[in-house]
Amino acid sequence: MRRISIEALPNLYGKIAQSMDLILPVKTADQTNFSVWSDGCEVDLQTLKTVKSPKDAFFPQSETLYTVKKENRKLNVQPQALKDQDFVVFGMKACDLQGLAVLDKVFLAEPVDTFYAARREHGVVVTLACREPEESCFCKVFGVDPSQPNGDVATWIVDGYLYWKPITAKGEKLTELAKDLFEDASDDAVKAQQTSIQAIVEKLPYANLSLNGWNGDALDEKFNSKVWEELYKPCLGCGTCTFVCPTCQCYDIKDYDTGHGVVRYRCWDSCMYSDFTMMAHGNNRNSQMQRFRQRFMHKLVYFPANNDGMYSCVGCGRCVEKCPSSLNIVKVIKAFEKKEETV
Amino acid sequence: MPMNNDTEFRPKIVAFCCNWCSYAGADLAGSSRLAYPADVKIIRVPCSCRVNPMFILRAFEKGADGVIMCGCHPGDCHYTSGNFYARRRMTLLFSMLDYIGVENGRTRVEWVSAAEGVKFSQTMNEFVAKIHSLGKNVRLEDLRCKN
Amino acid sequence: MQELINRAKQLLSDGTVARVLGWKAGDMTYNPEPAFFDNVKDLEEHFVYNGFCGANLSKYMIEASKLEGKTLVCLKPCDTYSFQQLLKEHRVDREKAYIIGVGCKGKLNIENIRKAGIKGILSVSGAELSDACDQLTITTLYGDKSLPYADAMLERCSVCKGKEHKIYDELLGDSKETKSADRFAEVERIENMSAEEKFAFFQSQLSKCIRCNACRNVCPACSCRKCVFDSTKFDSSQKANADSFEEKMFHIIRAFHVAGRCTDCGECSRVCPQGIPLHLFNRKFIKDINELYGEYQAGADIEAKAPLTSYVFEDVEPSVVAQRSRS
Numbered sequence: 001m002r003r004i005s006i007e008a009l010p011n012l013y014g015k016i017a018q019s020m021d022l023i024l025p026v027k028t029a030d031q032t033n034f035s036v037w038s039d040g041c042e043v044d045l046q047t048l049k050t051v052k053s054p055k056d057a058f059f060p061q062s063e064t065l066y067t068v069k070k071e072n073r074k075l076n077v078q079p080q081a082l083k084d085q086d087f088v089v090f091g092m093k094a095c096d097l098q099g100l101a102v103l104d105k106v107f108l109a110e111p112v113d114t115f116y117a118a119r120r121e122h123g124v125v126v127t128l129a130c131r132e133p134e135e136s137c138f139c140k141v142f143g144v145d146p147s148q149p150n151g152d153v154a155t156w157i158v159d160g161y162l163y164w165k166p167i168t169a170k171g172e173k174l175t176e177l178a179k180d181l182f183e184d185a186s187d188d189a190v191k192a193q194q195t196s197i198q199a200i201v202e203k204l205p206y207a208n209l210s211l212n213g214w215n216g217d218a219l220d221e222k223f224n225s226k227v228w229e230e231l232y233k234p235c236l237g238c239g240t241c242t243f244v245c246p247t248c249q250c251y252d253i254k255d256y257d258t259g260h261g262v263v264r265y266r267c268w269d270s271c272m273y274s275d276f277t278m279m280a281h282g283n284n285r286n287s288q289m290q291r292f293r294q295r296f297m298h299k300l301v302y303f304p305a306n307n308d309g310m311y312s313c314v315g316c317g318r319c320v321e322k323c324p325s326s327l328n329i330v331k332v333i334k335a336f337e338k339k340e341e342t343v
Numbered sequence: 344m345p346m347n348n349d350t351e352f353r354p355k356i357v358a359f360c361c362n363w364c365s366y367a368g369a370d371l372a373g374s375s376r377l378a379y380p381a382d383v384k385i386i387r388v389p390c391s392c393r394v395n396p397m398f399i400l401r402a403f404e405k406g407a408d409g410v411i412m413c414g415c416h417p418g419d420c421h422y423t424s425g426n427f428y429a430r431r432r433m434t435l436l437f438s439m440l441d442y443i444g445v446e447n448g449r450t451r452v453e454w455v456s457a458a459e460g461v462k463f464s465q466t467m468n469e470f471v472a473k474i475h476s477l478g479k480n481v482r483l484e485d486l487r488c489k490n
Numbered sequence: 491m492q493e494l495i496n497r498a499k500q501l502l503s504d505g506t507v508a509r510v511l512g513w514k515a516g517d518m519t520y521n522p523e524p525a526f527f528d529n530v531k532d533l534e535e536h537f538v539y540n541g542f543c544g545a546n547l548s549k550y551m552i553e554a555s556k557l558e559g560k561t562l563v564c565l566k567p568c569d570t571y572s573f574q575q576l577l578k579e580h581r582v583d584r585e586k587a588y589i590i591g592v593g594c595k596g597k598l599n600i601e602n603i604r605k606a607g608i609k610g611i612l613s614v615s616g617a618e619l620s621d622a623c624d625q626l627t628i629t630t631l632y633g634d635k636s637l638p639y640a641d642a643m644l645e646r647c648s649v650c651k652g653k654e655h656k657i658y659d660e661l662l663g664d665s666k667e668t669k670s671a672d673r674f675a676e677v678e679r680i681e682n683m684s685a686e687e688k689f690a691f692f693q694s695q696l697s698k699c700i701r702c703n704a705c706r707n708v709c710p711a712c713s714c715r716k717c718v719f720d721s722t723k724f725d726s727s728q729k730a731n732a733d734s735f736e737e738k739m740f741h742i743i744r745a746f747h748v749a750g751r752c753t754d755c756g757e758c759s760r761v762c763p764q765g766i767p768l769h770l771f772n773r774k775f776i777k778d779i780n781e782l783y784g785e786y787q788a789g790a791d792i793e794a795k796a797p798l799t800s801y802v803f804e805d806v807e808p809s810v811v812a813q814r815s816r817s
Contacts, residue, residue, distance in 0.1 A: 031606075031764050048609070051764055052700060062730035081573045118795075135518065135610050200631060205518070234524040238704035239729060240763050253802065256732070257725055258488045259405050266722065267730030270702075274720055275728075321600075324704050324761030325545065326521035328734060334517060375551050396746050400739050417803060425802035430808065431783065435749060435798075437811040438778050439742055439771070442680065444689025447815050452808040485735035 001190065002175070002182035003161045012038050013090075015178045021061075021087040023057050025050050034089070045091060045157065048134055049318055051150065053246030054096050058090045060118045061243070062267040063252070065115075069261040082118035088174065094149040095139040095316040097127055099246025102314065105307045106249045124170050125151035130197065136317030138206035138330065144314060147197035151159060158189040165190075206315075206330055210337060223297060224281040227339050229328025231332060232292035234325040239270030241319040241328070247312045251274070271295045296332045352406045354474040355410040356383045358467070359398065361391045363421035364456045365413035371460030377469035382474075385484075390414070396436045399450065403483035406486075409449045409474035413463070416454040426454070429472030445482050491619055493565070494592065494662050499530050500535065501562055507588050508559025511550055513543040519614045520600045524550060526561075527554065527625035539564065541617030541662075544597035544644055548573040548582070549710040555583040563587055566594040567665065568646070570656040571753035571789030572710035576672045578792050579656070581713045585784035593663030595623040596647040601765065603642050608635045609796065619663055640670070646769065648672040650674025656790060669812055673754070677770060680810050685817040686733045692738070698764035699737040701729050705758035705768050710746035711788075718743075750779060750798040753789040789792070 003014055016022045022037040029045040034054040039136075039332075052061075066079045092100075107116035127149035130137075152171035158165040164182060166175045175182070201207060214222070235335055242248040252269040255262050270275055271294045277283065285291050291296070303312035313329055320328040361365040366387045372379065388394055389412025402410045414426040414431060433452050441447040451473075453466045514525035515538040521642045527533045546569045554561040565573055570591060576582045598617055603626070610631030616639065617626060626642055640648070649672070653665035658774045680688060698703060706712045706719070719728050719740065727736045745752075745768075758768040779786050779797045781799045783805070786797050 011529075029765075031698055033698070049700075062727070068557055106777065132609050132632065135612055152736070163518075182787060190569040200610075203631060213536075235706065236707040236761075238707040238761075239702040240704045240761075243700045243702045244763060252729070254727070254730075256487055256727070258485075260488075263487050265732060267727065267732060269729060273729060274704075274716075275722055278722060322763040324708055326516050326523040331523075358631070393698050396521050397739075397743055400742065404739065417805075424801065426807065427803075428798070430805055431798055433799055434782065434806060434808045434810060435676075435775055435778055436742075436746060437747070438814075439774060441685075441811050441817065442677075442688065442774050442814045443692045443738065444683055444685045444687070444817070447812045447817075450808075450811075483735065483738065485733050487733050 001185050001330055002164045003189040004164065004182050005100060006157070006160050006162060009043070009162060010179060012181050013043065013128065014039070014180055015181060016090075016174070018087060019177065021052070023087060024090040034091075045128065047323070048093075048130060048132060048255045049316065050254065050316075051322070052244055053099055053316065053318065054092050055099055055103060055246050057087070058100065058123060059107070059116055059249070062265055064263055064265045065259060067196070067263050078117075080113060081314075083122050084118070086122045086124060087202055088124045088126060091128045092125055092149070092151060093130055093316070094144045094146045094190070095137075095314040096126060096246050097125065098139070098142065098144050098314040100125070101318070102247040102303075102310065102312050103249055105310065107198050124153070124174050126153040126155060126171075126174070127151035128139050129154070129156045131157060133197065133200055133204060133227055134317060135203075135205050136320040137204055138209055138222060138315035138317060140201050140207050140315070140316045141209045141211060142311055142313065145198070147194040156190045156193055158193045158217070160187070163187070163190050164316070167246040206317075209330060209333060211300070211311070213289070214300040214304075214311070214333070215309060216301060219297075219301055219305065221244060222301055222336070223293070225336070225339070228289055231327070231335055232289040234327055235272070235288055235292050236325055237274070237288050237291065238270050238324060239272050240324060242270035242272060242296065243268060244318040244322050246297070246314055246316055271298070296329060299329065300333075352475065352478060353464075354382050354392045354471060354479075355406050356409045356411065356474060357376060357402040358383050358385045359388050359391070359394050359412045360385050360455075361411070361414040361421075361426075362387055362389050364415035364419065364454075365391075365463070366462040367457035368413070368455040368459045371457065372464040373460075375460045377460055377464035379464040380471045382471055383467050390420065390422050390425040391429040392422070394433070396432060398480045399436060400483070403449075403480055405488050406484070406487040408480040409470060410465070411449075411451045411453065411470050413453050413466075416456055419456065446477050448477050451481060470482060477490070491537075494539055494590070495533055495537050496529070497590065497660075497662060498527070498562055499533055501588065502530060502533065504526075507562040508557070509561050510537070511554060511561050511563040512545050513538050513564075518611070520598070520603075520611065526554075526783070528734065539592060539619055541598040541623065541639070542614075544599070544760055545709060546572055546708075546755050548576060549708070549713070551582045551587055552576065552713055555586045556659070557681040559585070560586055560588050562590060564590050564592045565655065565658070566592055566597075567653045567655050568594075568651060568753070568755050570658065571787070572650065572755050574657045574792055575751055575753055575781035575789035575791075576710060576713065578789075579713070589658045591661040591662075593619060593665040594653060594666035595619065595664070596643045596650070598626075598639075599644045599760065602644075603637060606637055606641065608637065619626075623666060630808070640668070643668065644756060644760055645767070646754070646759070650755070651787070669813045674773060676767070676773045677736065677740045677773050677777050682768065682816050689817060693734070695766050696737040696741060698766055699731055699741070700764060701727070701731050701737070702738070702763060703729070704761040705762065706744060708761045709748065710755065710757070711751045711753070741768065741771055745775060748772065749775040750786070750787050753787070754811060760780065782810070
């Protein structure tokens with residue numbers, strides 16, 4: 001275990017940024033999101049949850065796949081280069097990291113998504129333990145321990161110091177890069193903090209949310225439930241929940257006409273949108289109820305069915321905080337629980 | 344005589360002209376051999392009222408450095424009142440563009456009748472000069488269309 | 491609140507209305523959700539009306555107008571402007587609505603409480619309609635906190651249009667004046683900036699946009715059956731912040747589309763997950779309309795002619811923009 005004082009962090013950022021891109025929580029216009037560090041930007045390690053999850057660093061909301069240009073009478077196709085430079089994502093929380101594990105299941109399974117795989121290969125993940133979990137957090141339900149994050153390097157902020165613990169070879173390499181900035185430290189302070197965080201986690205209002213009945217085998221029963229008919233009603237059909245989610249992985253591929261060529265790009269899609277999975281024959285989910293159901297069935301039934309029981313939710317609670325209609329996955333789980341009690 | 348070379352800024356200017364007055368005005372400017380820069384690209388519309396605010400933004404997106412809309416003089420609209428609506432719309436849109444920091448000289452509305460070939464060429468000369476002084480549009484550009 | 495529940499139960503039981511559109515208590519004090527109630531039992535158990543019921547229910551009446559029977563809808567004073575505007579545009583059916591104008595003491599924004607540094611919020615008291623609504627007591631995982639009610643209020647409440655309901659069948663509950671600022675002060679501040687400053691301000695705000703479309707979907711003026719931005723034939727990124735131009739175009743066009751129809755209900759700014767002050771676009775149009783074409787408040791008067799579908803011969807020329815501009 002090593003440590004560096006909080007005041008000296010800008011030196012660490014500067015040191016890392018000299019040789020690679022450093023992505024970390026930055027406050028812009030009053031909101032904190034992961035973004036590339038630049039001298040003078042406002043790094044914000046206080047905010048527990050960035051608005052968007054850090055999945056952007058590996059699976060950007062919008063990315064070009066290839067460009068077609070008209071050159072005289074020929075079409076010139078230029079594929080987008082894959083990420084070939086190392087970069088660091090600093091300050092990811094344990095739940096965000098679990099989110100990456102979910103994305104890995106999707107994008108690293110055959111056929112491998114080369115864009116994602118290249119970013120995973122070159123990305124160094126430095127996690128940060130949560131000091132003050134929020135009431136909307138329910139990572140415990142999915143077996144995530146916010147006091148004990150993994151990744152390539154794990155860090156903790158205790159009493160004015162950032163404690164730094166390399167875990168993987170990638171992490172060791174990064175530590176080596178800035179080794180002059182660290183001092184050796186005992187892990188007593190970190191252990192004490194972990195105990196207190198774990199105690200808070202036990203007290204969180206959603207800590208004991210039960211996922212009983214939610215698994216890959218529950219397809220027919222959950223799909224045909226009448227509960228959806230009531231639940232979806234306040235849903236506005238916006239994409240907030242899907243776009244702030246660390247595990248939502250659906251995307252759309254579109255062409256953009258630049259006037260002298262075409263840019264083919266992919267962008268996140270949302271199952272809440274009317275053109276989601278639109279095909280030549282139209283759309284097979286044509287009511288908001290169906291679209292709403294899709295989101296939760298995917299996270300709690302379809303995904304575990306295909307991935308050895310792994311849920312595609314990590315309990316980060318972003319949707320709990322951000323839904324304009326105050327709907328969220330917790331309310332869905334609770335509504336089904338209640339339904340089963342009354343039956 | 345100035346020589347064209349790669350470093351010289353040649354603005355792209357889109358002029359939306361209504362079919363009944365301004366387009367005919369542009370025609371008259373041409374047949375009267377009145378000069379105005381070739382940087383102005385005219386798009387003929389049935390009436391100035393046809394110009395959707397989106398057209399203006401699209402023009403900027405695809406690389407225009409200035410956008411001008413020409414129609415019949417108020418009261419002379421072929422469809423009686425089209426240009427009155429267009430006038431309110433463009434006033435509000437231009438005001439919004441000014442509000443988000445786009446230089447207000449990049450947008451203009453001018454009423455040009457079919458008999459005003461001179462006014463048409465004068466207006467275009469003035470407008471092109473204005474855009475020259477403002478330089479390239481960078482605040483409303485879409486980078487994807489640039490390269 | 492009990493009075494409201496009793497009245498709703500009565501109207502539901504005697505068959506005057508087939509359902510009640512109100513708010514359902516959430517699992518936290520601060521997250522009630524808009525909900526339809528079709529039986530007395532649910533009303534008794536789940537109906538809630540407190541400081542966190544900021545959602546404007548008028549847009550849900552578009553769908554409710556297609557249902558059998560009347561819907562009792564609870565509208566706050568500002569929501570009635572939206573309802574009346576929808577009525578003017580023939581998007582809702584007056585015959586299908588039984589409007590209870592509910593009192594309002596200003597609505598709360600949980601984000602403001604969080605911004606005050608209050609974390610781990612377990613419950614909030616002092617936000618019931620019967621309360622004086624001047625101080626909130628917040629129980630958190632990290633101890634009890636308190637915050638003046640006004641500090642936690644939505645921005646729109648500090649520039650409230652007044653607590654008078656524009657359309658209703660009956661009124662219930664007390665209101666409290668919350669206006670404390672000039673509605674156009676912020677717009678004016680921006681107008682006075684240089685072009686560079688204006689651009690930098692909007693660039694930093696709009697660069698946060700994630701194109702979730704929450705602002706559009708919640709907006710009572712955005713009532714098109716199919717939005718132009720949802721068209722697959724329209725060359726826009728729709729759901730991606732693919733280029734900085736995209737966000738600007740989306741927000742300008744959206745604000746323009748609702749210009750002269752936007753009642754300034756503030757829902758767009760309330761729902762934005764990135765806290766973009768979207769009302770600044772709408773208010774700019776409202777301010778311009780007021781100054782150039784005469785005072786106009788959408789939704790205030792069902793007979794008034796809308797500013798963008800009318801004109802006078804003497805209207806100002808677009809060149810006025812350059813003359814008025816301070817940049």
